[in-house]
Amino acid sequence: MVQFIAEVSSNHARDLARCFKFIDAAADIGCSAVKFQLFKLRELFSTEALAFKPSLLEREAWELPVEFLPELANHCRKREIAFCCTPFYLDAVKELQPYVDFYKIASYELLWDDLLIATALTGKPVILSTGMATIDEINHAVSVLKANKCSDLTLLHCTSAYPTPYSQANLAAINTLKQATGCQVGWSDHTVEPGVLQRAIHHYDVQTIEFHLDLDGLGEEFATGHCWLPEQIGQVISDYKKAMQADGDGDKKPVASELADRAWRADPSDGLRPLVSTRQTLKPSKHA
Numbered sequence: 001m002v003q004f005i006a007e008v009s010s011n012h013a014r015d016l017a018r019c020f021k022f023i024d025a026a027a028d029i030g031c032s033a034v035k036f037q038l039f040k041l042r043e044l045f046s047t048e049a050l051a052f053k054p055s056l057l058e059r060e061a062w063e064l065p066v067e068f069l070p071e072l073a074n075h076c077r078k079r080e081i082a083f084c085c086t087p088f089y090l091d092a093v094k095e096l097q098p099y100v101d102f103y104k105i106a107s108y109e110l111l112w113d114d115l116l117i118a119t120a121l122t123g124k125p126v127i128l129s130t131g132m133a134t135i136d137e138i139n140h141a142v143s144v145l146k147a148n149k150c151s152d153l154t155l156l157h158c159t160s161a162y163p164t165p166y167s168q169a170n171l172a173a174i175n176t177l178k179q180a181t182g183c184q185v186g187w188s189d190h191t192v193e194p195g196v197l198q199r200a201i202h203h204y205d206v207q208t209i210e211f212h213l214d215l216d217g218l219g220e221e222f223a224t225g226h227c228w229l230p231e232q233i234g235q236v237i238s239d240y241k242k243a244m245q246a247d248g249d250g251d252k253k254p255v256a257s258e259l260a261d262r263a264w265r266a267d268p269s270d271g272l273r274p275l276v277s278t279r280q281t282l283k284p285s286k287h288a
Contacts, residue, residue, distance in 0.1 A: 001244065002201055003032040003186075004237055005084065005104075005127075005210040010037065010062035011219025011227065019068060020075050021215055027079040029234035030241065034081055035104055035210070036072065038064055038096060039088035062220055066095055073099035084127070093118040100124065102152075104210075107131035107160045110141050120148035127208065128153065129188050131160030135180050142181050154208055155181060158188035163226040166193045174204040186210065190226040194236045201240060 006026035012019045019036070026034040041060040042050075050056055069085075076083035082101040087093045088109065096103065102125035109115050110133050119126055126145060130138050138155065145153055157174045158164075169191055177185045186208025187200040200206045214227040221227055248255075254262055264274040274282075 002240060003208045004030065005033045005035050006031045006213040007035045007210055009212050009221045011214045011221055014065060016068055016071060019072055022213065023075050023079055023081065025215060025230045027081045029230055030237045032082060033084050034076060035084040036064055037086045038092045043089040069099045090114060090118055093122065097122050102127060107158065110137060113144050116141055116144045117148045120145045120150035123149065125152035126150050127156060129156045129158050131158040139180060142183060154184045154186055156186045156188040156208065156210055159190060162190055162224050163192060164190040166191045166196050169196050171200055171204055174206060192226060192228055197236055
């Protein structure tokens with residue numbers, strides 16, 4: 001079964017009650033996990049970047065308070081959904097360790113060996129996004145994680161454009177990642193196109209789908225165009241689960257819903273419906 005991970009991003013508005021609503025929404029639509037991000041703006045960008053683009057400082061209002069972590073983990077347990085978070089500074093790995101079921105490393109941090117090592121050494125599962133990366137960079141990151149005892153690693157193919165044009169999703173790279181690394185590979189979506197997710201699942205056999213979620217169109221990142229609303233992604237998840245139930249056991253025989261019609265097939269003696277044996281049980285209708 002595919003693991004659907006709802007990425008809250010910075011749509012929580014530093015509001016614990018709203019965070020709980022994200023967890024509830026993710027659980028209600030059938031997600032396996034919900035993911036938050038733990039960053040400190042001034043430890044995310046260099047002083048040069050902040051001087052060049054002072055508007056980045058506005059994102060301090062997007063920071064997830066560390067004191068929310070135990071509350072979020074507890075609420076996830078109540079809703080029976082896994083709790084994941086992305087660390088964006090080294091101390092965040094330790095701050096998250098008591099609470100998260102697994103870590104997610106963002107594409108932008110794929111080159112940062114120290115973060116990869118710290119995360120791997122926790123012994124917890126790791127999911128690594130690979131947007132913008134070359135295969136050599138990805139192989140290096142995988143080797144660093146595995147060399148530091150990361151035994152449960154999933155790579156997410158993605159295109160780090162927000163949003164991503166569906167024609168640039170390059171889903172065929174999923175097979176390239178599988179062949180090059182031997183890792184389990186999933187898809188991190190920025191297209192908000194149901195067909196892209198369905199293609200990733202049914203043609204490329206991914207076992208993990210990550211997507212950005214907003215509750216109501218009021219989140220900080222919704223206007224960018226890469227976030228799904230619950231009813232949109234909920235339909236995709238529902239369709240997937242129905243499709244999986246359609247496989248059956250492969251034994252070619254009548255199923256329960258068609259048994260009654262077997263008696264109404266054309267009889268081989270004259271080509272008329274129903275079978276002769278069935279005709280013999282029929283009585284003329286009083287309303288004929």
